[in-house]
Amino acid sequence: MITILTAQNTQKIDSLEITNNELLEHQFKLIDEDMFFNTVKIGLLGSSSQIIAIAKLLNDRKRLNIVLDPILISGTNENLSSTEMMEVMKTQLFPLCLLLTPNLAELNALAPGLDEQAAVASLNCPWILVTTSDSSEVQIEHRLYHESKLFKKFTYDKLPNKYHGSGCTLSSAISASIASGDDVDVACSKALEYTYQCLLNAKKLGKMQYHPNRTSSKPI
Template structure:
């Protein structure tokens, strides 16, 4: 439960319901990309990892949400440990911000942190630590292969990370290469923030209908 100012409470989706929904969907739809966002418990993470192991040739995009954009902790230590041990090795594209990267790697040295991750691709977003200019960095097998620079926008935003990872996933499902998908998704997300909407007292929300 949340509004634009804070997260009031969370309720974990039952693991059995996740299993039933996944299997029901799998009976009906062929999919090649899975995007994972907010996770809330060790059992939930273990369930999702087990389900993904039943699929072949999946591209998995993970937005590793550990705390809310209003700084409420959303993932406890047990769940974080399970995420690192059981889910990260399956992930194709990881999209952490700096704080999330540090939490996933237990170090604040960027290169060491990237090298400690088992994911093939890591798109590190740096909005959370940048003041004026933002430089997002794309790593492939722990080597920085692309840098994307933007001017930091004023204000606080809710949903920019979800917009980014969802757009990357949609582009990958359309056959776009990872590096191009990341660039296009970053541009799309930035444009959605340029025309973001104020619907409450604090955070702005991306205008996903605005970008062309």
């Protein structure tokens, strides 16, 4: 389901068109009456009213594994959210989710002024994977929290390029793994390895960001 259409390339996002709530609700109900699914992955969201509409749909459909990638800033540094939208996400959507996958900048935006563990605790979600790909260190460390406590660390060598779609690749791969029956920590481990291989083999299709090569790695 498409929540928002973008006009963009590897250098910038030029414009956004938000899917209206009525169409979104209609599409969800058509899928729900036709197909079985146990997992939902949420990415870019367009407005506070859309967040509320999605939260209502998901709250009415119990026993779903919901993975939310809170896309607040684009890879080319455009702001894709607002303070109001973040507050609505935190109160309406996060409590319904199984897992959030913010990068460190997004975590700081969602919980400004707090250290990492306190920020995680403030988001009211059982599992949170904090990614740190923008670190200046030679190695990067992703941290998985469960019930606000550090559960596991994942360490990788830092890659040199800027990527378009790395976070989406990761959260989608985690969701696919959970949908197939894996526990959250196993899903995160598999998806991080898959995503890293996609980035190692990324292709530069435009003038700026590289695109993950999702066919270069063994499927989840």
